[in-house]
Amino acid sequence: MNTILVVDDDxxxxxxxxxxxxxxxxxxxxAEDGEEALDLLAHTQVDLAIVDVMMPRVDGVELTEDIRSFLTIPILMVTAKGESKDKVKGFNxxxxxxLVKPFDPVELIxxxxxxxxxxxxxxxxxxKVGSITIDIERLVVQSHKQSLTLKKKECELLFTLASSPxxxxxxxxxxEKIWGYDYEGDERTVDVHxxxxxxxxxxxxEVTISTVRGLGYRLEEM
Structure with missing residues (x-):
């Protein structure tokens, strides 16, 4: 059974x-605020966090940044604000x-x-792809000769491609897989990464990421 942490002062x-x-x-x-949530996360295994933005002491944006510094779990942000700038803050x-309040509980689920x-x-x-190992939790790619540390989104992107060579x-x-289907940026973000x-x-x-013209990308073993 998955454990969900709900963080909201209401x-x-x-x-x-x-x-x-x-x-x-x-x-x-x-948890009723970010500070209490961090205390819980220090000694409780959680599979997903639902985080309100507007909270006392440690707000949702700060809490999300803190969680990302030591855990790789999905985070769903909930707020009464629907402006693009607030979404950008959340995704950054x-x-x-x-998810914007008021929300449909069915949509939440x-x-x-x-x-x-x-x-x-x-x-x-x-x-693993050939002699390459990709560790999404440590953000490390390594072989018997080399080791490389990636940024989170880069590692998630490589991990996704490598999961189905x-x-x-x-x-x-x-x-959709890496940024979420509510991401408001354009697809050039993928090209940059x-x-x-x-x-x-x-x-x-040993590996390469190929461009398939008009379709997308795939990872191939050389």
């Missing part, structure tokens, strides 16, 4: 989320998805399920 919102999440067979733990902090499914692709946190991923698929990956992966001639 007790009624926490209760509403808890009822629907528990009815969907999730275990729920609660590291949230995976965004669907988004939670989608995030858990996306992260469960990396169930072992490690994938030879499979073509469209830019839209990669955006692919370019950076190729520059760094030059030390691993």
């Amino acid at each position: 007790a009624h919102i926490r209760k509403l989320m808890k009822v629907y999440l528990e009815n969907s067979h999730y275990k729920v733990i609660e 902090a590291g949230t995976d998805d965004y 669907l988004r939670v399920k989608a995030l858990l499914k996306r992260y469960n692709v990396a169930s072992d946190k490690v994938v 030879g499979k073509i991923f469209t830019r839209a698929q990669l955006i 692919i370019k950076r990956l190729r520059e760094q992966l030059i030390v691993f001639p």
Whole structure:
């Protein structure tokens, strides 16, 4: 059973989320602000965090940044604000998805399920392609000769491609898997990250990321 951390200073919102999440067979733990949430995360295993933006002491954006500094779990940000600038702040902090109050509880459950499914692709946190090992939790790519540390999104992108060598991923698929389907940037973000990956992966001639014109990208063993 997956454990969901609900962080919101509104007790009624926490209760509403808890009822629907528990009815969907999730275990729920609660925190009324970011500071309490960090205390819980220090000694409790959590599979996903639902974080409100506007909270006292440690707000949702700061909490998301703190979580990202030591955990790789999906984060769903919930707020009463729907402006693009607030979404940008959330995604820049590291949230995976965004939900605006008032929300449909059914949509909440669907988004939670989608995030858990996306992260469960990396169930072992490690994938191997030939002599290359990609550790998504440590953000490290290594072979018996070389070791390379990547940024989080770069590693997630490489991990996704390496999980299915030879499979073509469209830019839209990669955006949804790594940035979330509510991401408001354009697909050129993928191209920028692919370019950076190729520059760094030059030390691993065993693999290459190929462009399939008109379709997307795939990772190939050389």
